[in-house]
Amino acid sequence: MSVRLDCTGQLCPLPVLELARHIGDVEVGDEIVVVADDPAAATDIPAWCRLRGHEFAGAEGNEFAVRRLR
């Protein structure tokens, strides 16, 4: 199962906060996609992954993919 979080219009840290709330919605090894148009998201989502031990699986436009690792 994959989960998609629409955080369009939200300013950081809200998209990262949504991501933290919902990372548990996917199984370990699965991806969660955050849609965010705040320019800070492009830096903050990979940084959150680094701090929380998950994998940043890449960005496409405003869509940021995160793989749950634990």
Next chain:
Amino acid sequence: MSGSLSGYFDAATTAPLHPAARAALEVALDDGWGDPRRLYGEGRRARRLLDAARASIASSLGARPDEVTFTPSGTAAAHLGVLGALAAGERRGRHLVASAVEHSAVLAAAQMHERAGGAVDLAPVDATGRVDPGAFAALLRADTALACLQTANHEVGTVQPLEAVAEACTAAGVPLLVDAAASTGRLAPPAIWDLLVASARKWGGPAGIGVLAVRTGARWRSVLPDDEGEAGRFPGGVPVPLAVAAAAALEAVEADREAEAARQSALVDRLRAEIADRVPDVEMLGDPVARLPHIVAFSCLYVAGEALMTELDRAGFSVSSGSSCSSSALTPSHVLVAMGAMTHGNVRLGLHAGVSEADVTAFLDALPPIVAALRERVGASGL
């Protein structure tokens, strides 16, 4: 130092006016108000004061007096340093290299150069904000007219490998502009540069005085309209009393630099250790050792930088932030982005001579409950 300064932690933006600057300013307001370019008595008195201020600042910076130009700010000095070196280096080419974490004044001048048809390459930095000298050197080309590197980063404090980059520039025949605004009066002045930029308000001088030093023989020309000010290097008159005060502050700060830097650096060590210990989910930024003695920066997960600044201000602490919501631009600090650091919940502290151990203790006691309350407000506790 007065009690009202006890919560002031933004000396990296503007240091409180040094007492020596205040004393010099009062004298210079009486004796140095005339135009130093005029030949009558009032002008000659102002000229003598200005010459002495220039000689003093040159000596503190390791420059010759005739290499030093006063500008209205560090920003203006950076703009003119970059654009003037590029203008004078056009025969070599129109390529500029700078680190990705230079002050926005340097990068704004680079962007202007790019809009005018020039080429710009930015050297990447590691997670601490340090440029890789090899990567920087690899960007230098036969048509590179100027390279720019700061002595140390103004937002996270990391010291740059200036010597290695300067060697590469010398080998490639590329002039080097060194932005020493963050480190002047804090670290020993850099030895190798073709152009040097500094700002008086960051060393305890008054706002309104920037310094652009151009080495004898370095290629540089003013890009502003012709004027006799500063020997043709900057139009208009220098505010002589401010220049005198800036020189007095730098002399006083330099006389005590090593002892004061050691004191502040120990406070920074304590701040780095205890913030990491007492605030959960905080990322301490910058190099813990190879850093400026007075800057501490960190980012708190799930906290908005603006809210954090507001709450700290309410508790009596003045800090700055590189988070996007706390700047007038809606983009986060380019320094934090280049480092790949968390950009929200960002705080920078800049210490100064008036910050005591007790002030640091007060900040360390105030910060954890403020961060906890902000996290609770957005439902981030326990995430």
